[in-house]
Amino acid sequence: MCTNRRPDGNPKGSCAQKGSEALKDQLKKAAEARGLGTRVRVMTSGCQDVCHLGITVSVWPDGVFYGRVTPADVDEICDRHFARGEVVERLVVSDSDFDPA
Amino acid sequence: MCTNRRPDGNPKGSCAQKGSEALKDQLKKAAEARGLGTRVRVMTSGCQDVCHLGITVSVWPDGVFYGRVTPADVDEICDRHFARGEVVERLVVSDSDFDPA
Numbered sequence: 001m002c003t004n005r006r007p008d009g010n011p012k013g014s015c016a017q018k019g020s021e022a023l024k025d026q027l028k029k030a031a032e033a034r035g036l037g038t039r040v041r042v043m044t045s046g047c048q049d050v051c052h053l054g055i056t057v058s059v060w061p062d063g064v065f066y067g068r069v070t071p072a073d074v075d076e077i078c079d080r081h082f083a084r085g086e087v088v089e090r091l092v093v094s095d096s097d098f099d100p101a
Numbered sequence: 102m103c104t105n106r107r108p109d110g111n112p113k114g115s116c117a118q119k120g121s122e123a124l125k126d127q128l129k130k131a132a133e134a135r136g137l138g139t140r141v142r143v144m145t146s147g148c149q150d151v152c153h154l155g156i157t158v159s160v161w162p163d164g165v166f167y168g169r170v171t172p173a174d175v176d177e178i179c180d181r182h183f184a185r186g187e188v189v190e191r192l193v194v195s196d197s198d199f200d201p202a
Contacts, residue, residue, distance in 0.1 A: 003147075046104075046145035051123045 001027065001069075002056045004047040014047075016055035019071075023055055026071055030078045040082045051095055067093040102128065102170075103157045107150040112138075116155035120172075124156055126144055131179045141183045154194055170196040 001024045005016030021044075028042040048056045053067035057077070064087050066077070073091060080086040103127045106117030124146075129143040149157045155167035160179070165188050167178070168188060181187040 041150060043149065044147035048144065049142060058161075060159075061164050063162050 001041070002046070002048045003044040004051075004085055012051045014051060014056070014076060015056060017065050018055050020055045022070060023069065023071060023074070027057075027074050027077065030074050031082055034078055034083060036078065048096055050093070056093075060085075065093045067096040067097060102144070102145060103143070103149045103155060104145040105152075113152045113153070115152060115159060119156050121156045124170065124172060124175070128158075128178065130142040131175050132183055135179055135184060137179065137183050151194070151199055154198055157194075158178050163188075166194045168198060 001020055003024060004014050004022045006012060006014040008017070014058040024044055028037075031037055031040045031042055037077060045058070048058060048065075050056060050067065055067075055069045057066040058064070059066070059081065062081075062085075064081070066073075066088065069077070069091060073088070076088055077091075080088055080090050102121055103116040104125060105115050107113060107115040109118070124144060125145055129138075132138055132143055133139045134152045146159070149159060149166075151157060153169065156168075156170045157166070158167040158170050160167070160182065163182075163186075165182070167174075168190065170178070170192060174189070178192075181189055186200055
């Protein structure tokens with residue numbers, strides 16, 4: 001999960017400004033509460049380069065890239081993706097999101 | 102690349118204490134100098150959980166995990182792995198490294 005922080009007022013914003021540090025803790029605790037702590041490593045990352053899509057979460061080795069993740073999405077990511085390997089399609093960033101016209 | 106930093110004196114040490122912040126900059130610049138900047142995203146990460154193997158570098162989507170990476174390894178990682186897709190075997194962490202007896 002990106003926890004890059006830019007200075008307040010930067011027009012790009014940043015995932016940390018959107019609350020990603022707390023969201024990372026929430027996701028990690030939710031995974032651990034489900035007994036997934038030894039199988040899933042929730043970790044921070046630097047900027048993932050698509051700041052307008054933050055908060056961003058990349059899941060490896062699955063190659064799944066989630067954007068606009070909020071605290072309301074954490075349980076679903078854990079219960080569906082981490083526990084059952086299902087991609088949460090509504091959060092997946094599309095190619096057009098990457099390069100907005 | 103892990104850029105986690107623990108306080109000085111922590112027995113685990115940390116990748117940042119081993120110089121990973123500068124190493125990340127070096128790797129990023131080396132990739133860019135080879136014209137790989139649009140294809141390879143060099144980014145920081147939090148702790149990758151095997152601090153005794155630091156400095157650690159995970160390469161995705163390749164699923165390659167390098168340990169004990171030093172400034173002397175940067176050109177080879179760029180020239181062989183990033184440019185040609187060859188794994189630099191001598192840096193790959195083995196299963197026994199993960200769980201030292």
